[in-house]
Amino acid sequence: LLGEATHGTYEFYRERAEITKRLIKEKGFIAVAVEADWPDAFRVNRYVRGLGQDKNANEALGGFKRFPTWMWRNTVVLEFVEWLREYNASLPSNAGRVGFYGLDLYSLYTSIEAVLNYLNKIDPDAAKRARYRYSCFEHFGEDTQAYGYAATFDMTESCEGEVIDQLIELRRRAGDYASR
Template identity: 30%
Template sequence: MKRKHKILISIFTVFMLCVLTISAQTSPIYNLSFEKKGINLAAPLNWEAVGNAHDISLDSANSIDEKYSLSVKSKSGKANTNDAFLLTNRIRAKPFIGSNFKLSGNIRTLNCREGYAQLYVIVQKNGLTIQSVYSWEQRITGTTDWTKNEISIKIDSLADDIVLGMMFRGSRQAWFDDLKIYRNDVLVDEEKIYPAKLNAAEQDWLNLHIIPLPTMVSSKPEEQPDWNEYFGDAKIIGLGEFSHTTSEVFTAKAGIIKSLISKNQLKIIAWESGFAEAEIFNKCLQTKGCDVKSSFKKMITGPWNNAEVLDLLQWIQNYNATAEKPVQFVGFDMQKYKTAFDRLMHFAAAKNNKLLINRLEKYQY
């Protein structure tokens, strides 16, 4: 009988909870004033940084609210508006549906040339954007003292998530501080907006749907349980995590992936990485002797550019060297458009498609 292979989608927003930690006694934390530090101590708790051209830190020397502000500083002194830094915090939309939602905050900039700093809010349903608002008219440029930004939006009845965002483009440095959210112009107290405990119906639903997983601290395939007991005959498996920066999570996920590959049950890994970059990187995984580490640093970015993921991908390269049917690595995101743009331009030139070449040149980066 022909063996059915699984496709693993490794996404780094929570698609399927491999590890689920629930506390019925504590409320969610917005951390709008950045006073609570995250795991890596540089980023504030519950905020996710996107972008590689800037360094972030909690700054106690330039704060207007409590102890810290959030500092964003470009790694290069050169101005490049294509290098955007985003810091986002996702909150539940349910308490705000149908109301006027306002995000306010203070921004300070230093020599922000050919760029700007601003706030934004994105409203989503099932991960798809259904509303958005940016403080375009209030964008901060140049060198400024603390300046207030405010944006408002009426939350759609279909919404399930609200993404709070801060954006910085260009060179030098920007600071963000004293963020606040309002519902119908009333300041929201994050300690009161959510109930302190789950109600009986919510607890029953969780008890019905949660499947406890075994304790996993090893990435070795031979030390893994029989994952078919959990995944059954599923053709697509989604792996997510509750934290982007926890070694144990990446180690556990690597163990699951290696185990499925070792049993010849997994042949395609779809990663939240650039489509064009992943295509190039996949060729390295299929080539014996290719420097996976060097290619990995160039092609795989974000929170999954770490030692645990590198070890997994080097293991896959070794597996592919003798496998009858090698494991394929594909990307399903667009994180850097330069690689994709270059590939498209190369295709147009190879086909001598002058119309396409002319169109592409108009959008040259």
């Protein structure tokens, strides 16, 4: 994860991309972790690994719709994503592919929806458990900030335990899910 002194400065973006390429090629890095929502970045991850429905980097970056879209939908990132896909495609079939991962969770409900959609397809019983765990957020509607304030000031119980339980179950079952 390499930052920049300002968001949106071409030179920082270009240098970050070049440094990241060198870390991948010369030092064997296998993950690019970015300051982005994980569902949007996961779509890019699928593209750079040769999966998913997107035909090019521009389509793969199509999930980045919230401000500031220019952080990810710019020429430097577009070129880097295409490079990463080509790099992964050039690796031997038994080699691990470099991933592209988002670290932010500004999209709480989009993230919950992504987990539920995934589980609905591969493990409906686990989807029911996840739906129950995530239900603690429901009385806040789509207002994640209201939940944050309420939990911080002990006006409601935190959903932390439920979310951690869900994460643990997903991690525990990851091998089984990957084989399906």
